[in-house]
Amino acid sequence: MRRKPNKKGGLLALMPLYLWTLLLVVFPMGYVLVMSFMTKNDQFGVDFILTLGNYIRLSDPSNMNILLNSLKTAVFTTLLTLLLGYPFAFAMSKRKKSQRNLIMLLVIVPFWTSALLRTYGWMLLMRSNGLLNNVLMGLHLTEKPIQFLYNNGAVLFGMTYSLLPFMILPLYSSLEKLDNSLLEASRDLGAGRLRSFLTITLPMTLPGVVSGCMLVFVPSVGLYFISDLMGGGSGMVLGNLISYYLTTGRDWPMGAALSMVMVVLTFLTMGVYRRFASNDSLGVF
Amino acid sequence: MRTLKRITRGIPGLYLLLILLLMYLPIVVVVAYSFNAQPKGLMWTGFTTEWYPALFQNRQIMASFKNSLIVAGWSCLIAGVIGTLGAVALSRTKIRSAAALETVAMLPIMTPEIALAMAFLVTFSLVGLPSGMLALVLSHATFCIPYILIIVRTRLTGLNPSYEEAARDLGAGPVRAFITVIVPLIAPAILSGVLLAFAMSMDDVIISFFMAGPTSTTFPVYVFGKLKTDVPPTINAMCTVTLGVTFIAVAASQLLRSKGSNT
Numbered sequence: 319m320r321r322k323p324n325k326k327g328g329l330l331a332l333m334p335l336y337l338w339t340l341l342l343v344v345f346p347m348g349y350v351l352v353m354s355f356m357t358k359n360d361q362f363g364v365d366f367i368l369t370l371g372n373y374i375r376l377s378d379p380s381n382m383n384i385l386l387n388s389l390k391t392a393v394f395t396t397l398l399t400l401l402l403g404y405p406f407a408f409a410m411s412k413r414k415k416s417q418r419n420l421i422m423l424l425v426i427v428p429f430w431t432s433a434l435l436r437t438y439g440w441m442l443l444m445r446s447n448g449l450l451n452n453v454l455m456g457l458h459l460t461e462k463p464i465q466f467l468y469n470n471g472a473v474l475f476g477m478t479y480s481l482l483p484f485m486i487l488p489l490y491s492s493l494e495k496l497d498n499s500l501l502e503a504s505r506d507l508g509a510g511r512l513r514s515f516l517t518i519t520l521p522m523t524l525p526g527v528v529s530g531c532m533l534v535f536v537p538s539v540g541l542y543f544i545s546d547l548m549g550g551g552s553g554m555v556l557g558n559l560i561s562y563y564l565t566t567g568r569d570w571p572m573g574a575a576l577s578m579v580m581v582v583l584t585f586l587t588m589g590v591y592r593r594f595a596s597n598d599s600l601g602v603f
Numbered sequence: 604m605r606t607l608k609r610i611t612r613g614i615p616g617l618y619l620l621l622i623l624l625l626m627y628l629p630i631v632v633v634v635a636y637s638f639n640a641q642p643k644g645l646m647w648t649g650f651t652t653e654w655y656p657a658l659f660q661n662r663q664i665m666a667s668f669k670n671s672l673i674v675a676g677w678s679c680l681i682a683g684v685i686g687t688l689g690a691v692a693l694s695r696t697k698i699r700s701a702a703a704l705e706t707v708a709m710l711p712i713m714t715p716e717i718a719l720a721m722a723f724l725v726t727f728s729l730v731g732l733p734s735g736m737l738a739l740v741l742s743h744a745t746f747c748i749p750y751i752l753i754i755v756r757t758r759l760t761g762l763n764p765s766y767e768e769a770a771r772d773l774g775a776g777p778v779r780a781f782i783t784v785i786v787p788l789i790a791p792a793i794l795s796g797v798l799l800a801f802a803m804s805m806d807d808v809i810i811s812f813f814m815a816g817p818t819s820t821t822f823p824v825y826v827f828g829k830l831k832t833d834v835p836p837t838i839n840a841m842c843t844v845t846l847g848v849t850f851i852a853v854a855a856s857q858l859l860r861s862k863g864s865n866t
Contacts, residue, residue, distance in 0.1 A: 332688070334684070335689030336689075430849070433806075561717060
């Protein structure tokens with residue numbers, strides 16, 4: 319006996335989620351969109367005067383430099399995490415099942431634990447009187463402390479470190495699903511290891527590569543506390559700029575326009591991701 | 604030749620080990636320094652546990668920790684109820700707007716946090732809601748919902764519908780079938796989602812920074828402020844405690860999920 323699903327009950331259960339999403343996701347984001355076309359007034363407030371000025375000001379050198387730098391950081395971080403993460407996910411997928419599960423757990427735990435505290439751990443290690451410099455000086459490899467922190471390289475390092483699990487997890491999930499018989503077939507037909515990798519493994523795991531890149535690229539423009547703490551003024555990203563306009567800069571409409579840039583970037587990458595990997599989740603959950 | 608082969612065979616394992624070590628290195632350093640006698644924690648000067656009691660005597664720290672717990676507790680409760688109901692409802696309805704709702708409901712964890720923080724800041728200021736605990740709870744619950752939604756939804760997809768059908772055939776109403784059959788079956792997934800959401804809320808810096816009022820600083824916001832100015836001697840002990848809390852929550856969440864997916 320099949321019963322029709324209880325429609326009314328289903329809709330009733332959906333209401334809280336629907337209302338919450340409407341009031342605390344759709345409305346706030348819509349309001350930011352509206353605000354990005356408004357004008358800031360002299361009292362640090364916002365006037366309802368429509369303007370495109372905020373978007374035009376994106377091209378001001380002070381904004382543009384940081385936008386470009388953020389883009390550069392995002393591209394390099396994505397490339398670095400891919401170069402480090404692919405071999406890791408590949409080696410991981412070749413392990414025994416029990417080992418794979420353990421490594422998975424070990425990768426997931428830092429994925430979900432505070433990036434701020436882990437960034438702080440690196441600061442302890444890398445600062446001029448930190449552990450790393452003490453070791454190097456103790457080994458007489460350097461006379462005086464090397465300045466590891468407070469430059470673009472440190473920001474790139476911090477980003478790569480924080481976002482590496484975001485790359486590894488989707489890569490691993492697509493490598494794990496890979497049908498081994500395909501590889502065996504190609505080896506049997508005379509393809510070398512490298513050729514089988516390039517013609518089978520790599521194309522088959524492309525969805526994982528794409529979702530990994532997306533999961534690294536998008537957050538990297540927003541993780542401003544990494545550039546704040548490890549860059550100390552250099553290597554600023556889009557997130558720094560938004561945070562500046564929200565606090566000391568006191569220009570919400572400009573912050574809103576920059577926020578919209580970020581949201582559009584998110585939608586674009588989500589769109590790209592949908593095209594390449596229409597199958598299931600991001601491999602993260 | 605043979606030894607060479609044996610050596611190259613070990614390379615992938617070494618690589619895995621090396622990356623994992625690097626992943627955990629900063630965490631280990633923070634935990635180790637929390638037992639360092641020298642207050643500023645630059646050189647290792649001896650083992651001590653004195654920073655932990657000192658932590659509990661610092662009223663600012665304890666207040667911020669309490670705030671974090673309250674915010675995480677309320678957000679998890681709200682998100683747990685809304686997310687679970689939403690996941691169950693979404694898995695039943697076939698209306699087209701449900702798919703759109705699901706995508707939009709996921710936005711809080713897809714967009715970078717600072718964009719979300721800005722959206723909350725301007726909206727709350729528009730409706731006159733001051734920064735403080737309520738603003739913190741509302742914003743945290745919003746980004747907690749997606750975690751519960753995803754995890755419970757995944758569990759429901761793998762669930763055999765005959766359990767519920769049997770209950771209904773035996774005369775249980777929809778509400779009773781939901782409470783006595785579905786909820787126990789998806790309970791591990793709900794708990795797993797709630798634990799993850801709890802960890803996320805306890806860890807959040809960016810959104811909390813803009814939502815916290817002068818008397819409602821959360822723990823990570825307090826730590827962030829201290830990292831930029833004067834680093835107090837208790838900071839490493841402080842970080843170790845939070846790491847411990849989130850580690851336990853995340854590990855428990857993972858274990859629950861791997862166990863729960865067997866039925």
